[in-house]
Amino acid sequence: MRIGITYNLSTEVATAEGIPSDRADEFDSLETVRNIEKGIIAAGHEPVRLGFGLDAIARLKRQPVDLVFNIAEGLYGRARESQMPAILDMMGIPYTFSDTLALSLALDKTMTKQVLMQHGINTPAFWSVDNPVQVETIIQSGTLKYPLFVKPSCEGSSMGINDNSRVACDDELRNQVGELLAAYPGSSILIEEFLPGREVTVGVIGNREPEVLGVMSFKLLNGTEKDFFYTPEIKHHWEKYIVPECPADLTADEYQKVRNLAVGVFKALHCRDCARIDMRFDANGEPSFMEINPLAGLAKGKSDIPVMAELMGLSYEDLIGRIIQAAVERIDAERPETTMVTEAQRATV
Ligand SMILES: Nc1ncnc2c1ncn2[C@@H]1O[C@H](COP(=O)(O)OP(=O)(O)OP(=O)(O)O)[C@@H](O)[C@H]1O
Ligand SMILES: [Mg+2]
The missing domain is CATH 3.30.1490.20 (ATP-grasp fold, A domain)
Incomplete structure (x- = not known):
């Protein structure tokens, strides 16, 4: 398959008006785009760089693709993460990760909590x-x-x-x-x-019956976990502050509850292919939902999902392959009359 990649580079923030400068952290580096390309090639496909917005539309018109690997964070407004997916929906081009509704909702933490409370999900x-x-x-x-x-x-x-x-x-x-x-x-x-207990982030991969990719926590290098929380400084230089731990050191009961919460959230929001759910234990010792990242960072060796995958023995290339596989299976299930890949190709993803 020809797989396009849609993305926003951190360098774009400097030239786009009216965007808070710290939003650059949300955007991606060219290195991440290159690493995703390597993953696409390793899975037996051909990568095509599309970029974002009008440029991406022009490239898509010149060079049709079978699937888009979408990591574009979008530029303006509360529904910015849905901008590229909305265009792809309009053009009838399938893409990885969640659809416009799930991406828009998840970007609003308050509304997400309101919806999840209707599903009986524990949240502060x-x-x-x-x-x-x-x-x-x-x-x-x-x-x-x-x-x-x-x-x-x-x-x-x-x-x-x-x-x-x-x-x-x-x-x-x-x-x-x-x-x-x-x-x-x-x-x-x-x-x-404030959730006083341990912090855990959970990677979920798949669709109807999604699997847990990893349940990750960390040990602090200095200080106690009581009252610890992530600031941008700690997110940027986490190697100085924490040692990631995956699988997290949880009891079987805690693990089961964490897993159920993560999968419950993924399903309740109709997420697709892969997402990361952040939670902490509350004062009663129950895991409690903080937020979901349906477009979780994929910076190799840095972002939680690739770090978690690596600790679980899944290489970066294999992680990208698993995400593509989840998307392909989902799209095939939605449109059985026009399967996207041949059996031979499927064997390579
Ligand atoms: N209710 C809470 N109680 C304790 N700590 C919290 C709470 N909400 C957020 N935090 C801390 O702040 C961090 C960032 O919050 P949160 O995950 O909600 O937002 P975010 O900035 O969107 O995260 P990400 O970088 O994962 O996208 C959490 O990882 C956690 O350490
Ligand atoms: Mg978070």
């Missing part, structure tokens, strides 16, 4: 605000128990998270919300109860 009590007056309403309501955690509702890569994100009193809450509203104008801010 929360409020979302977009102005300081609403903070006073929350304080007066007394419905959230300190300590709380304050983060932008529609960003990733720990954007807007710093040493003051865990707040222990009304004044700290007012200050932190004020800072985020100033730093990310027009955004909504999620205030939720």
Whole structure:
């Protein structure tokens, strides 16, 4: 198959107007695109670089592809991750990972929690605000128990998270919300109860009956896990702070609950092919949902999914092959009359 790759490079952020500079962390490097190309070749296919937006459309018109490996984060708005998938849907071209609805929803942490609560998924009590007056309403309501955690509702890569994100009193809450509203104008801010237990991230791969790729946690190199949380500094230089551990050191019961939560979230949001679910244990020792990344980072040796795969004995190339295989099986199941690959090709993915 000819497999196109759609992506946004971190270097684009500098030239695109009105995008917070720390969003560059969300975008990809040329090295990641090259590594995905190697994975596509190793799986027996031909990679085609498409880039993003109008350029990608022009290239797709010149050079049709059978499938798109989509890692484009998109440029503007709350539904930005759906921009490339929406174009591909319009052009009738199949692509890897989740569809427009799941990608848009997952980018809004507050709305995702609302949907998941309908499915009985455990997640911290929360409020979302977009102005300081609403903070006073929350304080007066007394419905959230300190300590709380304050983060932008529609960003990733720990954007807007710093040493003051865990707040222990009304004044700290007012200050932190004020800072985020100033730093990310027009955004909504999620205030939720702080999860004091261990942090775990789970890779899920597949479709109807998805499999767990890995359940990853970490050991801290310094300090105790109590009150630890990821800031951008720790995400960037994690080797200085943590040692990833996959499979995580959990009891069989904890592992089962973590697995059920991750797969439950993946299915409830109708995710496709692969996604990463972040959770922590709550004060009752139950895993509790923080957020899902249906377009999880694929930087080799850096992002959680490739690191997790490596620790589980799956090479980067094989990981890309598994994602392509999941997409191909899904698309074949949706359109049985026009299977995408021959049996010989299938043997190579
Ligand atoms: N309710 C919470 N209680 C404790 N820590 C939290 C809570 N919410 C977020 N955190 C900490 O902040 C980090 C970033 O939060 P979260 O995963 O929700 O956002 P993100 O920036 O989108 O993450 P990613 O980089 O995975 O896309 C978490 O990994 C965790 O360490
Ligand atoms: Mg996260």
